[in-house]
Amino acid sequence: MNSDFAASIGSFFGQWGIMIIMVIALIAMFVFSSRSNKKRQKQYQSMLDSLKPGSRVRTIGGIYGTVTSVKGDVVFVSVGPDKARLVFSKQAIASIEDAPVEATIDGEIVETNKK
Template identity: 40%
Template sequence: MSLLTLLPFIVLIGAMFLMTRSAKKKQQQAVEMRNQMQPGSGVRTIGGMYATVKEVNEDTVLVDAGPGVELLFAKNSIGAVLTDDEYNRIVHGVEHDLKSDADIVPDDASSLTETGDSAADATADDKAVDLGKKDAAEEPADDAPAGEAKTDEEPKKTDGDSEAK
């Protein structure tokens, strides 16, 4: 046999090796993450439930899912161990402020460029602009009296049928 006939088999075995290697690496990272759990850590289960770890055993984890609700999970069912900031943001809606309140940008950029005099002028110049389309039925025809629409056009078909079949 020549080397050329063995080449597809070698490539296939190499691809299988690389795929199993990356899967083992991900599995090892998950085991390390689960071993880092400590009481008080925020976790997300593989089912999407957020809870706080109360107790970590060899194969199980006791979590507090709410006032008076303690649940026992297998360690493998913990999908992620969250940082305190991430857990508080998701569960309690608390955003961790990294900036002071002085750095907040206003919603209206005009306050950044206007002086005191131009603010009064800008409100006087504001006019409502109608950007909506007007129907042909609303506009009066050139030779028809006001209030009557053109009726010489054929009604349009609405059922999607066409005459050319």
């Protein structure tokens, strides 16, 4: 009787074992994928919420400019040397670019490692 039970379990996993493993793997991939998408969406939304006048931005179309004002879901961006003003939806902003850092040194520079 015990050997019949073991044989039936072995037969079951022989037929369905790979299918069960594949289903579990697909469910795990779905869960991890949805969690990372939610995390990415939160980061994007916090980036959009931090938009303010003076922010350097890049749009989804590749246009670089400076935010002049934000009114609800609309962002006004100035671009180019003539400061042309363009209007975008907040969703059209791909990223906030880091402003270039200018180093200023106050005082005298002294070398300490002289040989």
